[in-house]
Amino acid sequence: MLRLSDLALPLDHPPEALEAAIATRLGILPGEIESVTTVRRGNDARKKSAIKLIYTLDVALTNEAEVLARHAGDPHVRPTPDTTYQHPVHAPEGWSGERPVVIGAGPCGLLAALILAQMGLRPIIIERGKAVRERTKDTWGLWRQGVLDAESNAQFGEGGAGTFSDGKLYSRIKDPRHLGRKVLTEFVKAGAPEDILTEAHPHVGTFRLVTMVISIRETIESLGGEYRFGTRVEDFEVETDADGERHLSGLHLSDGSVLAARHVIMAVGHSARDTFHRLHDRGIFMEAKPFAIGVRIEHPQGWIDTARFGPCAGNPILGAASYALSHKSQNGRTVYSFCMCPGGRVVAATSEEGRVVTNGMSQYSRAEFNANSALVVDIDPTRDYPGGPLAGIAFQRHWESLAFTAGGSDYKAPGQKVSDLLAGRASSGDFGAVVPSYQPGVKLTDLSLCLPDYVIESLREALPVFGRQIRGYDHPDVVMTGVEARTSSPVRITRGADLQSLNTRGLYPAGEGAGYAGGILSAAVDGIRVAEALGQVLVSA
Numbered sequence: 001m002l003r004l005s006d007l008a009l010p011l012d013h014p015p016e017a018l019e020a021a022i023a024t025r026l027g028i029l030p031g032e033i034e035s036v037t038t039v040r041r042g043n044d045a046r047k048k049s050a051i052k053l054i055y056t057l058d059v060a061l062t063n064e065a066e067v068l069a070r071h072a073g074d075p076h077v078r079p080t081p082d083t084t085y086q087h088p089v090h091a092p093e094g095w096s097g098e099r100p101v102v103i104g105a106g107p108c109g110l111l112a113a114l115i116l117a118q119m120g121l122r123p124i125i126i127e128r129g130k131a132v133r134e135r136t137k138d139t140w141g142l143w144r145q146g147v148l149d150a151e152s153n154a155q156f157g158e159g160g161a162g163t164f165s166d167g168k169l170y171s172r173i174k175d176p177r178h179l180g181r182k183v184l185t186e187f188v189k190a191g192a193p194e195d196i197l198t199e200a201h202p203h204v205g206t207f208r209l210v211t212m213v214i215s216i217r218e219t220i221e222s223l224g225g226e227y228r229f230g231t232r233v234e235d236f237e238v239e240t241d242a243d244g245e246r247h248l249s250g251l252h253l254s255d256g257s258v259l260a261a262r263h264v265i266m267a268v269g270h271s272a273r274d275t276f277h278r279l280h281d282r283g284i285f286m287e288a289k290p291f292a293i294g295v296r297i298e299h300p301q302g303w304i305d306t307a308r309f310g311p312c313a314g315n316p317i318l319g320a321a322s323y324a325l326s327h328k329s330q331n332g333r334t335v336y337s338f339c340m341c342p343g344g345r346v347v348a349a350t351s352e353e354g355r356v357v358t359n360g361m362s363q364y365s366r367a368e369f370n371a372n373s374a375l376v377v378d379i380d381p382t383r384d385y386p387g388g389p390l391a392g393i394a395f396q397r398h399w400e401s402l403a404f405t406a407g408g409s410d411y412k413a414p415g416q417k418v419s420d421l422l423a424g425r426a427s428s429g430d431f432g433a434v435v436p437s438y439q440p441g442v443k444l445t446d447l448s449l450c451l452p453d454y455v456i457e458s459l460r461e462a463l464p465v466f467g468r469q470i471r472g473y474d475h476p477d478v479v480m481t482g483v484e485a486r487t488s489s490p491v492r493i494t495r496g497a498d499l500q501s502l503n504t505r506g507l508y509p510a511g512e513g514a515g516y517a518g519g520i521l522s523a524a525v526d527g528i529r530v531a532e533a534l535g536q537v538l539v540s541a
């Protein structure tokens, strides 16, 4: 089998044109092609009047070796890599060693637990939130009635932070072992649409994510894993060995029990602020890390489709258009779009009372009226929140609390129209061409009440620039809501080459909360990596 990449065809090409294009590209006769499998399909919309589909294909030929030899040195024609996943170890039959513990059932914890279960290690999964169906009701409770359950919400509960999301499943991580493929394959087994294996920018949407999470749980349980929902890890016991090395020995749980645990994957996500404080109290090494803060911005999806796809807007092959924008502003800050959700809605994503945090989600169809995206500005500990590893958390809390107040202290989000932000005045009155989707509602006000000056200044500079790239982006009626303060973890719980905490053996900090991932796919891949490392230690013990 050979892999042919970067093969461009017109958007509306007939199916038979694919084999003809392969034959021309490889300089062979169509009859020499035995089979064709699409590995990836993206699009190139730089020229709106001639949008192209870009394929990566696995092609079986009657004379593969000869064709490969003829194209030696061509980076787009090479042998198909082996992407099948192999577990590094398996527990021996009847293995009765120590069961590993996974804290957190987000994408990182779920994939870690799945791999451990597949290796025969029967993990115990501790999750502070509820099982996903009950969690869904609580999360919608905040969105519809303004009632927050601090342990069951958009951040906490089975499935983790990304459960009520657009479910974008791509990442820029380096992945030489094709672990992302393993994640996507497991997601398809759990009910994700098969096109996530081939689309260049796959997504699954909220509805499917919920059922996938349940299916993964059933698989883990069928392999001997065990879930404990509604159970928060409140403290960590650390022993010092005779040779002076610190080793994790137990976990204090919210039900009052202590779980003996010497091998623990900690995948608690970026919102487990109480857990970060406790880890710090126990001397576990961590450091402050950069993240970003800003707003969610909404436009009618039709404006984005037209700007991106021109006359091809609405073509079902292309789907709803997305965008990625970036601008270096004069104050030295970079403003960029992040976590763009085509045809979706802005959601309330706080896990703490008296705070407002925005984020975005979509269904698989991406058919809702508005597009939304985070529009954020980079910040870092040296410049913006000096004061130790936990200072970024205090920074987030400060602006999230001000957003709560600016929104009217009832979980509405503060919002402002672009025209008013640019003119430096508060918004009031009615919405215009853009009606924001955030529930339980948006209060028009002045976003400078709840964002640092440099963020407002950077947004003012960037919006007209982005308006020149996407027509309508800086339309006067476009609404921004805030604050988007949980873009990634404010801390890194640093680990060594063995993927264990730098100063506490047996603790494997992982995923987004530990600062090693920035989305669903990268968190899940990190979960596999730590599960493999832990599995090898346990099985060889």
Ligand SMILES: Cc1cc2nc3c(=O)[nH]c(=O)nc-3n(C[C@H](O)[C@H](O)[C@H](O)COP(=O)(O)OP(=O)(O)OC[C@H]3O[C@@H](n4cnc5c(N)ncnc54)[C@H](O)[C@@H]3O)c2cc1C
Residues within 6 Å of the ligand: 103, 104, 105, 106, 107, 108, 109, 126, 127, 128, 129, 154, 155, 156, 157, 158, 159, 160, 161, 162, 163, 164, 165, 166, 167, 168, 169, 170, 231, 232, 233, 234, 267, 268, 269, 270, 271, 272, 275, 339, 347, 349, 359, 360, 361, 510, 511, 512, 513, 517, 518, 519, 520, 521, 523, 524
């Ligand atoms: C609304 C929303 C939309 C998003 N959309 C996307 C998207 O489309 N694509 C994308 O790639 N990313 C998206 N993200 C980001 C993505 O969800 C995260 O990057 C990802 O979930 C991180 O995975 P994780 O497993 O590391 O942590 P999390 O998913 O945060 O999971 C951590 C889990 O640990 C549990 N936990 C925390 N503390 C404790 C404790 N002390 N004891 C027991 N359990 C604990 C939590 O309840 C939670 O379930 C979105 C996030 C949100 C909030």
